[in-house]
Amino acid sequence: MKTTVTLLCLLVTTLLLSQSTISGKVVDEKGKPVAGANIFLEGTYDGATSNETGSFSFTTTTTGNQTLVVSFLIYETSKTVINVAAFVDKTIKLKEGVTALDAVIITAGTLESGDKARVSVLKPLDIVTTAGSAGNIIAALQTLPGTQTVGEDGRLFVRGGEANETQTFVDGIRVAQPYGASTNNLPTRGRFSPFLFNGISFSTGGYSAEYGEALSSVLLLNTQDEPDQNKTEISLMTVGLGIGNTQKWKKSSLSVNSNYINLAPYQAAIPQNVDWNSPFQSLSGETVYRYNFNNGILKVYAAFDTSKFDVNQENINAPEKIRVDLNNNNFYFNTSYKGVFGNNWQLTSGLSYGYSNNKINLNIDKVVNDENAAHLKFKLRKSFSERIKLSFGADYFMTQFNEDFRDNSGSIFTNGYTSNIAAVFSEIDVLFSKKWAAKVGLRAANNDLLNETTIAPRISFAYKMAKNSQFSFAYGNFTQTPRADYVKYSNNNRFESEKASHYILNFQYNKNGKTFRAETYYKEYSNLVKFDTETPLYNSTFNNSGLGYAKGLDLFWRDGKSINNLEYWVSYSYIDTERDYKNFSAQVTPSFVADHSLSIVTKYFITNWKSQIGFTNSYSSGRPYNNPNETKFMNGKTKVYNSLSFNWAYLLSPQKILYFSVSNVLATQNVFGYEYAKNPNSAGIYNRREITPTADRFFFVGFFWTISNDKKDNQLRNL
Amino acid sequence: MKTTMNQNPIKTTKVMTKIIVTIVLFISSYVSAQGQFEQGMGKALQLWGQGKSTEALALFERIAAAEKSSWLPNYYVALVNTNAAFATKDKEQVSLLLNKAQKAVDIEMDKNPNNAELLVVQAMIHTAWIAFDPMTNGQKLAGPVMELYGKAKAIAPENPRVVFCKAEFEIGGAKFWGTDTKPMCAQIEKAIGLFATFKPETVFSPSWGLERAQIAQKNCK
Numbered sequence: 056m057k058t059t060v061t062l063l064c065l066l067v068t069t070l071l072l073s074q075s076t077i078s079g080k081v082v083d084e085k086g087k088p089v090a091g092a093n094i095f096l097e098g099t100y101d102g103a104t105s106n107e108t109g110s111f112s113f114t115t116t117t118t119g120n121q122t123l124v125v126s127f128l129i130y131e132t133s134k135t136v137i138n139v140a141a142f143v144d145k146t147i148k149l150k151e152g153v154t155a156l157d158a159v160i161i162t163a164g165t166l167e168s169g170d171k172a173r174v175s176v177l178k179p180l181d182i183v184t185t186a187g188s189a190g191n192i193i194a195a196l197q198t199l200p201g202t203q204t205v206g207e208d209g210r211l212f213v214r215g216g217e218a219n220e221t222q223t224f225v226d227g228i229r230v231a232q233p234y235g236a237s238t239n240n241l242p243t244r245g246r247f248s249p250f251l252f253n254g255i256s257f258s259t260g261g262y263s264a265e266y267g268e269a270l271s272s273v274l275l276l277n278t279q280d281e282p283d284q285n286k287t288e289i290s291l292m293t294v295g296l297g298i299g300n301t302q303k304w305k306k307s308s309l310s311v312n313s314n315y316i317n318l319a320p321y322q323a324a325i326p327q328n329v330d331w332n333s334p335f336q337s338l339s340g341e342t343v344y345r346y347n348f349n350n351g352i353l354k355v356y357a358a359f360d361t362s363k364f365d366v367n368q369e370n371i372n373a374p375e376k377i378r379v380d381l382n383n384n385n386f387y388f389n390t391s392y393k394g395v396f397g398n399n400w401q402l403t404s405g406l407s408y409g410y411s412n413n414k415i416n417l418n419i420d421k422v423v424n425d426e427n428a429a430h431l432k433f434k435l436r437k438s439f440s441e442r443i444k445l446s447f448g449a450d451y452f453m454t455q456f457n458e459d460f461r462d463n464s465g466s467i468f469t470n471g472y473t474s475n476i477a478a479v480f481s482e483i484d485v486l487f488s489k490k491w492a493a494k495v496g497l498r499a500a501n502n503d504l505l506n507e508t509t510i511a512p513r514i515s516f517a518y519k520m521a522k523n524s525q526f527s528f529a530y531g532n533f534t535q536t537p538r539a540d541y542v543k544y545s546n547n548n549r550f551e552s553e554k555a556s557h558y559i560l561n562f563q564y565n566k567n568g569k570t571f572r573a574e575t576y577y578k579e580y581s582n583l584v585k586f587d588t589e590t591p592l593y594n595s596t597f598n599n600s601g602l603g604y605a606k607g608l609d610l611f612w613r614d615g616k617s618i619n620n621l622e623y624w625v626s627y628s629y630i631d632t633e634r635d636y637k638n639f640s641a642q643v644t645p646s647f648v649a650d651h652s653l654s655i656v657t658k659y660f661i662t663n664w665k666s667q668i669g670f671t672n673s674y675s676s677g678r679p680y681n682n683p684n685e686t687k688f689m690n691g692k693t694k695v696y697n698s699l700s701f702n703w704a705y706l707l708s709p710q711k712i713l714y715f716s717v718s719n720v721l722a723t724q725n726v727f728g729y730e731y732a733k734n735p736n737s738a739g740i741y742n743r744r745e746i747t748p749t750a751d752r753f754f755f756v757g758f759f760w761t762i763s764n765d766k767k768d769n770q771l772r773n774l
Numbered sequence: 775m776k777t778t779m780n781q782n783p784i785k786t787t788k789v790m791t792k793i794i795v796t797i798v799l800f801i802s803s804y805v806s807a808q809g810q811f812e813q814g815m816g817k818a819l820q821l822w823g824q825g826k827s828t829e830a831l832a833l834f835e836r837i838a839a840a841e842k843s844s845w846l847p848n849y850y851v852a853l854v855n856t857n858a859a860f861a862t863k864d865k866e867q868v869s870l871l872l873n874k875a876q877k878a879v880d881i882e883m884d885k886n887p888n889n890a891e892l893l894v895v896q897a898m899i900h901t902a903w904i905a906f907d908p909m910t911n912g913q914k915l916a917g918p919v920m921e922l923y924g925k926a927k928a929i930a931p932e933n934p935r936v937v938f939c940k941a942e943f944e945i946g947g948a949k950f951w952g953t954d955t956k957p958m959c960a961q962i963e964k965a966i967g968l969f970a971t972f973k974p975e976t977v978f979s980p981s982w983g984l985e986r987a988q989i990a991q992k993n994c995k
């Protein structure tokens with residue numbers, strides 16, 4: 056009877072709970088045990104956690120084939136189909152997840168900022184809290200290695216390249232006119248307020264095949280996906296006022312901001328080195344609308360800007376000052392869609408349209424020019440696995456430029472061009488392991504104005520040799536249509552694209568809030584435009600025989616951890632570059648290049664004072680200039696440039712900020728270069744005039760007030 | 775007994791068998807009635823209570839993977855990871871833990887964006903990011919945290935965790951600004967009262983927070 060009962064019990068329990076034991080060991084790629092891994096049968100509760108020796112054991116009532124899942128924070132989740140009846144003492148090897156934070160990334164040429172950047176060189180707030188930047192994205196980037204401080208121009212000059220060799224993209228779509236209008240020796244600013252962007256990627260070379268029409272550099276600005284809340288922002292500044300409002304709905308949001316800038320009161324209070332008839336005035340506005348679909352996001356960005364100034368500029372060749380009266384209207388529209396579909400496909404597409412109109416009165420002559428520029432882009436990306444990603448796409452650039460020159464006799468000279476560039480690109484990203492990564496791409500473009508097709512390969516790879524340090528290398532060919540100043544004379548001249556090749560070797564060390572980067576590069580220019588007159592004119596003879604090179608070393612160190620509340624970075628750049636282009640008589644270092652540049656940026660937060668205090672010091676060695684009194688071309692060197700700037704942000708209350716800044720605190724008398732007379736004086740000497748900053752110092756006081764429901768947000772990031 | 779059995783062995787055996795079968799059936803039916811879910815959740819919460827968070831987390835994850843209908847397993851996956859992130863100083867570990875917590879919350883928020891307990895955990899994840907790097911994340915996430923607590927309070931004004939966590943977060947800001955913390959302390963007081971009357975929907979529903987609130991209350995004085 057006992058037997059019967061036992062048998063019966065066994066039978067019943069077996070029927071109900073037929074158990075198999077599953078056991079084994081979890082190890083990593085090197086065979087070391089992994090403790091704390093979660094091992095279980097998919098869809099059931101049956102599982103265990105591995106112990107210190109990596110071993111595990113559990114029982115299951117399931118039968119037949121089941122999926123065994125092994126997961127652990129830093130490893131790729133492993134899934135295997137097993138037969139539960141026969142899985143005992145097996146070893147499971149986990150692969151290190153390539154998506155883990157410490158996987159290798161290709162960093163050659165790229166300086167990143169923002170939420171998504173794994174190694175952030177700049178933080179989003181830095182744009183606005185860097186002393187001397189005054190809310191100008193471009194000025195903040197000029198504290199990074201590889202850039203040149205060209206104070207009389209204000210634009211980005213990267214590694215021996217001219218300012219127009221940098222192309223700006225918003226959400227992947229080109230911005231044809233990224234800078235405000237200006238004239239000779241009056242510095243311009245970036246057109247975009249840092250307020251709407253939360254990710255910036257600045258590449259000083261070797262960038263992806265996705266980006267074309269840039270010889271030296273690309274600046275990628277990404278608008279915020281989602282604003283944090285409804286709010287109204289008011290700014291009162293010594294130079295103008297601004298107002299902004301953000302509304303957020305369930306799936307969409309709208310931000311609008313507008314600024315009015317008038318430098319007249321400021322310039323009345325503080326004397327300038329510039330003789331203004333009517334100081335700089337501008338009215339600008341930006342708006343972003345975002346709509347979230349289930350699988351994607353649509354963004355519409357529009358900006359307008361109207362500005363004017365009227366100035367009398369000294370000129371060494373004219374007894375009287377030359378009056379420049381400029382009116383600029385600019386409109387920019389950009390719409391983009393980014394979404395996922397199907398099996399790991401990602402679609403990015405968009406289009407932009409930019410319109411710029413300048414009316415310039417030069418004494419009694421008049422210049423009117425218009426530029427219409429559009430960019431269309433379509434890109435697909437397929438992730439085959441965490442390790443292999445393929446992207447390909449096409450883009451189309453359209454530019455139409457027209458310029459009328461009316462001299463005082465009433466004659467009109469019209470020049471202009473229309474250029475259409477169609478390009479296709481493809482790129483593959485491969486992560487061989489956590490240590491090795493490569494990216495190989497190709498871009499082919501056809502330009503109908505120049506009637507040529509160019510093919511540009513791009514290759515980069517990275518190797519991580521230790522936990523916190525890695526090397527990367529990038530090579531690429533880059534082409535760009537010559538600037539509008541030349542190609543507007545396409546009717547009587549034939550142009551070809553200008554070309555550059557980049558070779559970049561980068562070392563990066565990153566640990567606990569400290570980043571060290573060293574990058575060395577060699578860049579070769581060919582096909583640069585040359586002409587035979589003093590300035591490019593309709594009757595100049597142009598050719599593409601120019602060439603040049605640039606090589607150098609860029610160093611960067613950032614530390615935000617060693618000293619409490621202190622964040623600082625140091626950038627140093629050494630460059631050796633020569634070019635024979637424009638109307639140069641020899642291959643020389645151009646006047647915008649300083650051999651050595653050093654920037655030190657510090658930010659110190661004083662909790663008791665509710666203040667952030669920052670200093671920025673920018674130093675550059677002398678820049679070359681051509682002295683016609685000497686026989687050798689471009690043989691002069693200016694004295695060194697130095698500027699120390701200071702800022703102080705004081706939080707009056709969580710939503711009210713008082714902001715104060717001074718640039719060039721020490722009033723260093725900087726000289727950017729010299730303007731020489733065309734003809735010698737009676738003693739046979741060419742006279743000259745110094746090109747200096749518009750003012751020794753610039754003072755700024757602003758009050759920023761945010762009104763929102765939570766009473767927490769403020770405009771610190773806008774400063 | 776023996777004699778009885780001898781007297782009527784077949785009958786006795788039949789009775790015994792019936793009893794045993796009934797017991798066995800009863801036990802097994804009881805087991806399945808109580809259900810794997812209850813058993814698993816009970817075990818996981820018990821492990822967590824004993825400080826074995828790795829094992830608890832592993833079990834919560836298994837349950838979450840098997841039961842798509844309950845938001846609780848993912849809720850605990852998020853909560854345990856977030857608490858672990860607050861406790862660690864290792865930078866890499868913090869991001870891994872918080873990303874894992876975020877994934878779990880995302881899954882459940884998709885199904886029900888108006889669950890006050892999930893909103894609280896989401897706010898805690900943001901708070902952990904702020905604690906991790908105040909200079910970068912404070913500016914960006916302080917607004918969203920307040921928005922989440924605001925939303926949670928509108929949904930469940932009497933939930934003690936909503937009241938307490940909101941007050942605790944506000945105290946941090948008030949201390950920095952040197953403003954009065956009395957209103958927040960009053961809220962903590964109120965939360966402690968609410969803990970006494972709060973009835974979790976099920977035995978596994980969130981019920982934590984009283985101890986933390988009491989500590990915070992002491993700091994108020």
